[in-house]
Amino acid sequence: MRVGFLQFYPELFHEKQNLDKISLLLQNCNTDLVVLPELCTSGYSFESKEEMDQLSSTGNGRIPDFFNDISVREQTALVAGFLEKDEELFFNSQIFVDPFGNQTIYRKTHLFLNEKDFFAPGNTGFKVAKYKNAFLGLMVCFDWIFPESARTLSVMGADILCHSANLVMPFCQKAMITRSIENHVYAITSNRIGSEKNGDQALTFTGMSQITDPQGNILIQANGTEEVLMKVDIDPEIARYKMITEKNHLFNDRRKEFYDL
Numbered sequence: 001m002r003v004g005f006l007q008f009y010p011e012l013f014h015e016k017q018n019l020d021k022i023s024l025l026l027q028n029c030n031t032d033l034v035v036l037p038e039l040c041t042s043g044y045s046f047e048s049k050e051e052m053d054q055l056s057s058t059g060n061g062r063i064p065d066f067f068n069d070i071s072v073r074e075q076t077a078l079v080a081g082f083l084e085k086d087e088e089l090f091f092n093s094q095i096f097v098d099p100f101g102n103q104t105i106y107r108k109t110h111l112f113l114n115e116k117d118f119f120a121p122g123n124t125g126f127k128v129a130k131y132k133n134a135f136l137g138l139m140v141c142f143d144w145i146f147p148e149s150a151r152t153l154s155v156m157g158a159d160i161l162c163h164s165a166n167l168v169m170p171f172c173q174k175a176m177i178t179r180s181i182e183n184h185v186y187a188i189t190s191n192r193i194g195s196e197k198n199g200d201q202a203l204t205f206t207g208m209s210q211i212t213d214p215q216g217n218i219l220i221q222a223n224g225t226e227e228v229l230m231k232v233d234i235d236p237e238i239a240r241y242k243m244i245t246e247k248n249h250l251f252n253d254r255r256k257e258f259y260d261l
């Protein structure tokens with residue numbers, strides 16, 4: 001299975017420009033799966049719900065339609081972050097689509113910093129989508145710092161963590177190596193690049209998108225500034241083998257009675 005990430009610079013408030021860029025950068029991508037960054041159609045740094053309103057889409061509106069069209073055009077599954085509106089609530093959401101018309105939406109569980117002022121906390125719970133011979137675990141950016149996110153998805157059967165991100169702290173890429181090792185799964189972190197300033201908020205995003213394997217090797221990694229589609233061939237079934245030694249199973253050996261969760 002050929003999997004990749006699209007690292008790029010979404011322009012705040014410029015949806016058409018962002019969709020055109022995504023469409024262009026995914027042309028002839030020759031992949032089975034591409035993961036795109038968090039909120040990649042709208043930009044990230046909102047200062048009001050009025051700003052968000054026209055950039056938002058329902059779960060069956062124009063943004064899901066756009067990703068469905070690209071998925072069919074390129075015959076690849078896609079996972080991408082977008083700004084979802086449901087009734088009066090905004091969600092920092094992630095969509096999985098495939099060329100057969102399947103669609104899953106995950107709403108970010110753990111909101112970061114000012115997101116708490118504008119977004120509703122995700123209410124879908126964690127989601128795993130099946131595509132070809134792989135089970136894809138959906139997670140968005142700050143979900144990374146809670147090991148429960150990756151663990152839950154992995155116990156649900158995910159082979160590949162599909163992690164759409166707008167990272168501003170320098171730790172996550174290293175942490176995702178550990179998430180891969182401790183759950184014996186692949187992880188695709190698709191991060192954005194560039195800077196945004198809106199009101200008092202100024203953020204610079206760290207790029208360095210990467211794909212790690214179940215042993216924590218970084219298979220491919222972008223730098224901090226390039227717009228790039230990178231891809232690699234993997235075997236998702238390797239992630240299903242959870243024996244760490246001949247006597248240790250990663251999940252069955254857990255001692256849940258001692259974990260005060």
Ligand code: ACM
Binds near residue numbers: 111112140143168
């Ligand atoms: C983040 O969750 N966008 C840092």
